[in-house]
Amino acid sequence: MKKISTIEYNKIKNKEDLNAETFYFGNTNTEIFCMSTCDLRLPQEKNFVLFDSKEDALAEKYKPCKKCQLTKIGNSYTKQWREELKVYIDKYYYYDINLEDLSKQIGVSKFHLVRSFKSKFSISPINYLIKVRLVKANEILMSGDKSISEIAYEVGFKSYHHFLKSYKKRFNEIPTATRKIKDPKD
Ligand SMILES: [Zn+2]
DSSP, rough: BEEEEEEHHHHTTTTTTTTTTOEEEEEEETEEEETOOSSSOOOGGGGGEEEESEEEEHHHOOOEOOOTTTGGTOOOTTTTHHHHHHHHHHHHTTSOOOOOHHHHHHHHHHHHHHHHEEEESSHHHHHHHHHHHHHHHHHHHHHHOOOOOHHHHTTOOOHHHHHHHHHHHSSSHHHHHHHHOOOTTT
């Protein structure tokens, strides 16, 4: 991870060097990293850092940007794909994961994907994904002051309503109740 000069930053910002190779940059504020081709707005100069590689960014505990779809790149599955998929979900639960993409990447049908995963772990991949997201959301709720909708988005839910419904089903309480347990004076 390294800082760059204002001149270099402005070159990137103004897309002056169109033939530049793909590079990775991060936002020190959000700790999210992107590929140079990302459509999102560039971080401010004071928050901008460059990485040598995707691995470098991950090693610094930066999260891949959802928009860049970084997690899709180079993810290959072997015969142990069920275990690998579980690890993938544990690691990238906040990413936009869907059966369509997974079945293509793994090279099995959606039907086989679900049935096979379920026979191994007694839970479907999507339900496992939701479970991981909810457990994570619960942890964040207990440990900080982020707003509940922010947390829902951060762990990967696209719909706030779906988050609330799933949360209540899993923990038998609404997220605001969890927060009150953590901090009863509120
Ligand atoms: Zn991005």
